[in-house]
Amino acid sequence: MDFIDSLDVQLEKEFYYPGETINGVVLLSTIANVKIRGIFVTLRGKVQVQWKVVRNGAVYTVRNCHILIDHKQTVYGPDTSDVTSDLPVLKKGIHKIRFNFLLNDTELPSSFESKLGTIRYLLQTSVDIPYASPPQNVKHFSVIGKQQERPPHEWLVPITLERHNQNMCMACSHGSLSLEVALNRTAFCCGENMPLRLEIVNGINLKVWPVIQLIQKVDYCVDKTGFGIRKDVVHTVWEYKGPTVPKQSTMKLENLSQVLQVPVMPPTTSTCDIIRIEYKLKVSIVTLKWGEPLHIAFPILITPFYQKEDNTKTVLKPAIAEVEGGNYISPELQCGAVYDGTDGEAWETTLYQPVYVCVPNKGVVMKTPSTPEIIHQQTHSNDRKSVTTEIEVSESRVSSL
CATH class of the missing domain: 2.60.40.640 (Immunoglobulin-like)
Structure with missing residues (x-):
C-alpha cells in the first residue's frame, strides 16, 4: 500500500437493527506524509444467489443479484471531482476518522450465509491516492431483520x-x-x-x-x-x-x-x-x-x-x-x-x-x-x-x- 501502513474500520458493535445509526472509525496509519484525493466509505447491502445447472450437456452458471443499500460518503478530503485543486496532505502517523450511516427503517432481511446464496451488509473503505495503488478495506456486520417489533x-x-x-x-x-x-x-x-x-x-x-x-x-x-x-x-x-x-x-x-x-x-x-x-x-x-x-x-x-x-x-x-x-x-x-x-x-x-x-x-x-x-x-x-x-x-x- 506504498505509504499506507495499515487501514482498518472499527464499529461500535457487530450487529444493527433497521433504523439504527452505524457509528464507526477509520483507523489509518501512514509511514510518511502522503497526498490523497479523499477517503471514502460505502455502505452496501446485497442479496445474491448463484449455482450451476446442466443443459444439453453444457454447464451454465445462473445468478441473481439485488442491491438493498448503496450509500457512499466522503469522510476526509474535498467532496469534489476537481483534480486541479490542491490535494490535502495526510501527515505521518495514526489517524482516526469518524463516520456514521443511518440504516433505512425498511423491511431489510436478516444477514444470511450459505453456499447457494448470501444476504450481506458491509462497509467498504478506500483511500484515493493519485500516484499509487488505492488501499481498500471491507468490514462485514450483521443486520437483524425488521421483526424486532411484536409479531402479527x-x-x-x-x-x-x-x-x-x-x-x-x-x-x-x-x-x-x-x-x-x-x-x-x-x-x-x-x-x-x-x-x-x-x-x-x-x-x-x-x-x-x-x-x-x-x-x-x-x-x-x-x-x-x-x-x-x-x-x-x-x-x-x-x-x-x-x-x-x-x-x-x-x-x-x-x-x-x-x-x-x-x-x-x-x-x-x-x-x-x-x-x-x-x-x-x-x-x-x-x-x-x-x-x-x-x-x-x-x-x-x-x-x-x-x-x-x-x-x-x-x-x-x-x-x-x-x-x-x-x-x-x-x-x-x-x-x-x-x-x-x-x-x-x-x-x-x-x-x-x-x-x-x-x-x-x-x-x-x-x-x-x-x-x-x-x-x-x-x-x-x-x-x-x-x-x-x-x-x-x-x-x-x-x-x-
Whole structure:
C-alpha cells in the first residue's frame, strides 16, 4: 500500500437493527506524509444467489443479484471531482476518522450465509491516492431483520388442530386413528421451548408413536417471472420420537416443552424475493410397517422478537450447523495459514459469521437428520401429491381458540 501502513474500520458493535445509526472509525496509519484525493466509505447491502445447472450437456452458471443499500460518503478530503485543486496532505502517523450511516427503517432481511446464496451488509473503505495503488478495506456486520417489533396477532393466538382417519385397514386391523395438536402460539424466538400438547387416540390393533419434526425450507430464486429457475433446500432441524401408544388406547402428552426447543437459526424471511426462509412443525403418527398414516403440518414463525415478564436478556449467536445458513462459511470470510508440510497444524480464523437473536437457555439435545433434501424446479408450481393424509395450514388459515 506504498505509504499506507495499515487501514482498518472499527464499529461500535457487530450487529444493527433497521433504523439504527452505524457509528464507526477509520483507523489509518501512514509511514510518511502522503497526498490523497479523499477517503471514502460505502455502505452496501446485497442479496445474491448463484449455482450451476446442466443443459444439453453444457454447464451454465445462473445468478441473481439485488442491491438493498448503496450509500457512499466522503469522510476526509474535498467532496469534489476537481483534480486541479490542491490535494490535502495526510501527515505521518495514526489517524482516526469518524463516520456514521443511518440504516433505512425498511423491511431489510436478516444477514444470511450459505453456499447457494448470501444476504450481506458491509462497509467498504478506500483511500484515493493519485500516484499509487488505492488501499481498500471491507468490514462485514450483521443486520437483524425488521421483526424486532411484536409479531402479527395471528401468530400469537393459541391453535388447536385435529385430524381423524376412520375405517383404516392395515393387514385386517380395522379401526381409526385420531390426532389432536395444541399450541399456545406459533411465533418463537431462538432458544425458546415449544409448549406443544398432543392427544392420540389409537383405535387400531397396532402400536403407534408420535414423531415431531421442525423443518426448514429455503427457496432460492434466480427469476420470479413465473418461468425462472428455482432451487429449494429442505433441512430437518431436529426430530423427536415420542413414547409408544399401545393398541386400542389413548395417550396425552403435556410436558413436551421440556424436550422441544428452537435452536439458533436464521429467522423467517418473507420480504426478500430472491431468498425466502420458511419453517413448519410437522407432527406425525408412525407405525412400524405402514409409515405415516396421519400427520399435521403448520407454519412456524421464527422471529428476533422476545417478550417475557422476567428480565431475561437475549444474546447473539451464530446458527447451528444443521440448518441452511449455519453449515457453510465462504472462503473469502476465512483467513488461515497455508500448510507447509511440517508437523504443525494450519490455523484458520473466521473473519465474519452472521449472528441471530437467541434466548439464553439450557440446550436440549435433539436428534437431527443431517442430509438435506434439495428440490430443483424450473417453474414456480409447487403442487405435490402425497399418499398419506395431511393438513397444511397456511398463515391465513390457522384456526384459533
